[in-house]
Amino acid sequence: MASEINMPGPVCLIENIDQQLVANQEALDILSAIKQPVVVVAIVGLYRTGKSYLMNKLAGKRNGFSLGSTVQSHTKGIWMWCVPHPQNPGHTLVLLDTEGLGDIEKGDNQNDCWIFALAVLLSSTFIYNSIGTINQQAMDQLQYVTELTNLIKSKSSPERSDEDDSANFVGFFPTFVWTLRDFFLQLEANEDSITPDDYLESSLALRKGTDKKTKRFNEPRLCIRKYFPKRKCFVFERPAPTKQLSKLETVAEEELSEDFVEQVAKFTSYIFSSSGVKTLSGGILVNGPRLQSLVLTYVNAIRSGELPCIESAVLTLAQIENSAAVQKAIEHYEEQMNQKVQLPTETLQELLDLHRPIESEAIEVFMKNSFKDVDQKFQKELRVSLDAKLDAFVKKNMDVSSARCSDLLEEIFGPLEKEVKKGTFSKPGGYYHFLQKKQELEKKYNQAPGKGLQAEEMLKKYVESKNDVAETLLKTDQSLTEKEKEIEAERIKAEAAEAANRELKEMQKKHELMMEEKDKSYQEHVKQMTEKMEKEREEMKAEQERIISLKLKEQERLLKEGFSNESRKLLQEMEEIKKMKPQCTIL
Template identity: 60%
Template sequence: MASKIDMSSPVCLIENINEQLMVNKEALNILSGIKQPLVVVAIVGLYRTGKSYLMNKLAGKKRGFSVGSTVQSHTKGIWMWCVPHPNIQNHTLVLLDTEGLGDVEKVDEKNDTQIFALAILLSSIFVYNIMNKIDQESIDLLYNVTELINLLKARCSPDYYKVEDAADSVRFFPDLVWTLRDFFLELEIDGQVITADEYLENSLRPKQGTDKRVQNFNLPRLCIQKFFPKKKCFIFELPSDRKKLAQHEILRNDELDPDFVQQVAEFCSYIFSHSKIKTLPGDIKVTCEGLENLVLTYVNAINNGFLPCMENAVLAMAWIENSAAVQKAIAHYDQKMVQKVQLSTETLQELLDLHRASEREAIQVFMKSSFKDMDQKFLETLEIQLEAKLEYFCKQNLQASSDRCSALLRDIFSPLEEEVCQGIYYKPGGYLLYTLRREGLKKTYCEEPRKGIKSLSDKNLLVHIEEVPEDLNIQVQAKDTS
């Protein structure tokens, strides 16, 4: 069973301290523990517009993400809450609540753009939460961030604007859910009642004409239409009378406006039923490790003066994950070889056979863990390292065999040396007894199992026998012949 994480409360994923972004290691540790597919929902909008309330509802909780009740922005940075997906078994819903845009206490407006861009880059469903109605300002804000991401995503090649690359980029962008809070307008055009989705499409519809003014009007709309082909709009009326608005998160459903309660339920139902796994260009599904690496890559890019480049992020994540896959495969190979080789192998061929079997398993481990190794450079790196490992094990195997042979020779022939030193063979017929004794010990040595490659050579045996002082051999011979 794939492991899941059910957090009791959110944690800060990306801290925003003095408008400097920092990744929280605690949140990364939580991500690394998730082994299920991820559906990532992020929300962005002006501060004090009820973003956190909606995210708490998606988490199935009344409280969790900080809901402010003053003019001061509460949420800082990006907060994460991982909960089991309510509709899809063995999937994790990752909710990302962002700090409100337009905080008057901020010094650098670029910080808002960075938070906005990160929410789009990390999510598979992007919720754009604004007040009252769709206006030119909200369209321009979404366009500016989207276009900036798109330009920086370019592969630094004039071929980027080919159709297939543009299509690949579209597949990377999340689904767009546009939410309108405290909506007060009548949903109708030319006297005809329209849906919220039709209102969104009409707001993003380009005008006819070619003059500069029309082009400026159409440009952001065409961009949003292009990169967010899947769009949905929800309207929310006031949750309660204005006197209770500050406490609406703690109010029971029967204390809220019934229309608002129904609208929130429909919003949550849509998010749950239209969930999609976070993917990257090339239809690559992002794992928990992948999301962790994306966060690190994007924040590092921002802190170095750049907005994230999707392609570079994919390459960086590929390098990180494939490097880890190589190490995982090497560790598997080492484990298998140590288990199988143990002390030593009898022949070189036996060692080679063990190596090939362990090598095949290691490559299978790599292939399961690798990520977008299109040119197979990491596979080549693994193969080179495995060859080096074979050389290492050959040396180790030879040394283990040599050590065992030497130890056996000492154990087997040390009694003979003691006997020679004690003068047992200094008597008539002693040399014959000595020779018979030595040949018997040779046989004992040769019958010992698992001596390894060194046992194929008599050099160890002959060298050890020659360690018996030559003068003793001569003396034994002299006694015998006398």
């Protein structure tokens, strides 16, 4: 259980080795063990701006993420700390602390761009931490947000333009939280008090104009407004005198500024209460193994020189989980059949009646554990496998019945065979005596319980195997006339023909039953798939409505500010979203 995971401190999730990003196996193993939904909170910002202090607060610890006390950047790559969620039982809080952006030692900001992009891709809440106020310098430092369209793809299809592709970002981008450290302004506008959120929104206001300077001013603001329609701002006063800032983790809380302590408390409370579970397109909740898969997929794409693609990552994840879902469903079917079906059954119909609800459960197991099964590839695989498993159980049922009947025939007819060998029936009248004895034993055999559906077939085969004995006794019985022997021989032939006819009809009946069962199985697959498609449509509709609602608010703001062109673009994006439908085909 994830709640049992006890990480005493952070571990490196994505190492930054010589400007190359590498997923750390120890961290991946930790994620693979977390079966609970994960709330992923990532923080980015310039180095030496106090990101790690806030993350330690979210972890409920004074120490953990490296704060550093020199001008050197301490956190390299992305570090992870998984802790039980303090407010949501059954959830795990995954904290991601990133290396400081703008580290002059690196000399190349491409690495910073990838760190920034990965933090966006992996988190459900994305915190941007900076010092001072939101001014043009702060916006310039947030250049990475303007480069996201060059670093991330939402769709794998090449025919979509970058503009079309970026329109989808809001569907999977996290909540944006801007934290301002050492904030020194009074939060006022027109002599009225304003909230930090009001301050953020006013700072994101656009300027009118088409010149280069205005475009440079507007670009990061437009990107934040477009990609992060759900956003929040927190301001923090300087926590302590300058000398104490370098060792902030060792300063007792009562020595810190009261306002700072209160502001940190509001920040942590918001993150705990408002940060949602990391969710993929279609309402797919992310747990530890799914987050592990996303990390590997994105890092491998970057290392191979490709753009991380959300759709491809989800499809890769779906391939892994759908394959496992097929296996889970088959294991459930086999386990339940072995538990609930006592072999041999008396009839094939009895076996099929027991099989049907178990198969339905197995399909349900698959549906519950699968997603984005393109063209129902994995469901078709499941259907073929379940058909094969049923055929195997039908054969096993016959084999068990045959073995039981064989033992019973040997037990019941063994004494008769011994009497034949001793010559008991090799005398006048012996044939009819033998026949009477044989009929009594057949009656005893037929009355014996638990033989299964092969009872008649096995008796027929046994009798046929002993026909030469009966024929010999018939031919050598001196009490019978030739005419009587002929009549008896004809009777035996007629009985054999009747038995063969019964066997043929029984085979036809079994074939018809199996065909009917396969049809019922197909209908059950279609029924459950249709129900799941309907549920996915509802989830997609709810997701679209959420995205459209967020975009609509932003569109209204832009229109109110007089930016009709940008407002019109957002309206077009909303129309495109409305047209999207889940891609599904019938089995």
